[in-house]
Amino acid sequence: MNFNLTEEQQMLNDSLRRFVTNEYDFEKRGKVIAAGKGTDPATWAALAEMGLLAFSFPEEYDGLGGNAIDTMVVMENFGRGLVVEPYLATVVLAGSVIRDHGSDTQKSGILPAIANGKRLMAFAHSEPGARYNLSHVQTTAKQDGSNYLISGHKTAVLHGGQADQLIVSARTSGGTNDESGLSLFLVDTGAKGVQVDDFATHDGHRTAEIRFSNVTVSADNLIGTIDQAFPAIEKTVDLGIAALCAEAVGAMEAMNAATLEYIKTRKQFGVPIGKFQVLQHRMADMFIQTEQAKTMAILAASEADSNDRASRREAISMAKTLVGQAARYVGQEGVQLHGGMGVTDEMFAAHLFKRLTLINLLFGDADHHLAQVSDGLLAKTA
Structure with a gap:
């Protein structure tokens, strides 16, 4: 390729x-x-x-x-x-x-x-207790004549407080963890019965807790086919993961540049600390981790648009695993090489570390996706 x-x-x-x-x-x-x-x-x-x-x-x-x-x-x-x-x-x-x-x-x-x-929008899917299980949805959409009444609670909705309109996943049939029975609806954030609690995250972004209490939406607000939204939810999250992998690579490259500049100028014993061979080796390891992550981010992006679910999901999980591990390594090393300054808000490195940490957690951390890859390999050999 x-x-x-x-x-x-x-x-x-x-x-x-x-x-x-x-x-x-x-x-x-x-x-x-x-x-x-x-x-x-x-x-x-x-x-x-x-x-x-x-x-x-x-x-x-x-x-x-x-x-x-x-x-x-x-x-x-x-x-x-x-x-x-x-x-x-x-x-x-x-x-x-x-x-x-x-x-x-x-x-x-x-x-x-x-x-x-x-127009600003947000994807309201995650719920309390779901962890990283995409099919765990307790929010309901009950038919009421030609309309639907939506009730439930969505958590960690990225930029939900800034959105003019939400795309909300809701259960129209089936049990809490069933993949079938899920549907997607357009909901205006200003609609009656929508409560949005907006707050800042550690990395400077915004997220929201959103509650729905008998929110009325018309049948025209249904996106796609009733009860058949799970594949759409899954692919949307995969596209989000691919985008986050790319963002993490950019942040790691910035962390490498900021750290290299710091160790070139920070002096100890009368010389820049970048002269010490052990720190040069650590910088080299940070660079290698970033390059490996970049390769996996390219893989994720090349597969993210695919409709081959099994191949796409495998590639996305492999990328999220390695990128998450690399983000943790590069973030921690960058902060340590900055010394005590590395955790202060005055330093760009501290903000890079926070964002890398949050990226690892979004849509499944490295451990979760490693388990997904492992389960997939076991299924192939069974």
């Missing part, structure tokens, strides 16, 4: 690097987080103007017809700058659901609005 970027992707990569360096530096990021709004309107408008919000959508809906490799380029650069905008929630997760499973009316009404930066 050719892992080189196309000319267009390389131009995108170069533009994003300039944007993150010049328009979204550490100081700007700090101001966005301090504002507590979860997004900066000017930054989001700039991303829309650059076409980033439209990359993965079809051209007939104001998109650019891109794929998961294009998303990888975007997310890797966002990782380098620790961009906290709701790109993952709105474009990668919610946007992909509408793109792949929405009706023509839903696509024409939502995708151009996302692409133009006029």
